[in-house]
Amino acid sequence: MRSIKQHIVIAVIVISSALTGVAFSQKPTIAPAPNGITLPTDYKDWRVIATSHRTDNNTLRVILGNDIAIQAAREGKTNPWPEGTILAKLVWKDTQHEKWPTATIPGDFVHAEFMIKATEKYATTGGWGFARWLGMEQQPYGKEADFVKECFDCHTPVKANDYVFTRPVSLP
């Protein structure tokens, strides 16, 4: 039978664990993709490479790039993209602007998806690592590491463009 002191020690441990859990839940870490790729921490601060509007699934997109990608885009050296390139595609559902009905603008956030160039590491998928996180909760997409087959298959039509759909925008 436990003493009063033992009961107090156990109670303190239980309460401490609960509080630690609360603290963690306030700063949730984003789970990695099933292939081990982790979410780039600073992607929302990256610079713009392009935008697009898909009418087959009614989404607006902004494509950002890390510093390596931006330099390559501005120098026109994107076929192939250099090692270390990361492209981020941010996707929102279409909505109409309430004061300008012919303007389609971003509504609910759908997902953020990434292509990471590492030719040897990702040799079986064109030299690109693929990953996607869904929604505002940033749940990793896919159940097994082979989810990337779906990504890669879809990108095969642009094999001649280093498997990348995005064309960097013209800028003065």
Place this chain on the structure above:
Amino acid sequence: MRSIKQHIVIAVIVISSALTGVAFSQKPTIAPAPNGITLPTDYKDWRVIATSHRTDNNTLRVILGNDIAIQAAREGKTNPWPEGTILAKLVWKDTQHEKWPTATIPGDFVHAEFMIKATEKYATTGGWGFARWLGMEQQPYGKEADFVKECFDCHTPVKANDYVFTRPVSLP
């Protein structure tokens, strides 16, 4: 009558001026807007606030913001936007993606336009200074300083949103 020496001095001055002219023409400065606003030098490096697709004039847009604007957008403090905010709207003509026909992507660059928040300085136009530069040559838009009347009139429907059409995107 001039001496040989005087002729040589004049010739050197003329040639130097010509060379200086050539040097300047290699790095053209962008003319200010008719209201005196100068093109922000680093706007292409600013971070993303939103995107939009206008089907009334078939253009895709990316809206960027300076650091003050980005902080305000992320904190949801955009009505009114803070003093010193600069919003940049980059506009391209629609084109279709050759490998994904239901995707509209940016084609030719149309213009870059700006809204600069300085409540007292621009009191007659809602506290915003307006400016636009056309095309890859970045020719300032408007002939006289009152070109901003056109900008301001167009933005009047969104007076209740601090005269700004753009809604910052949702991001995780």
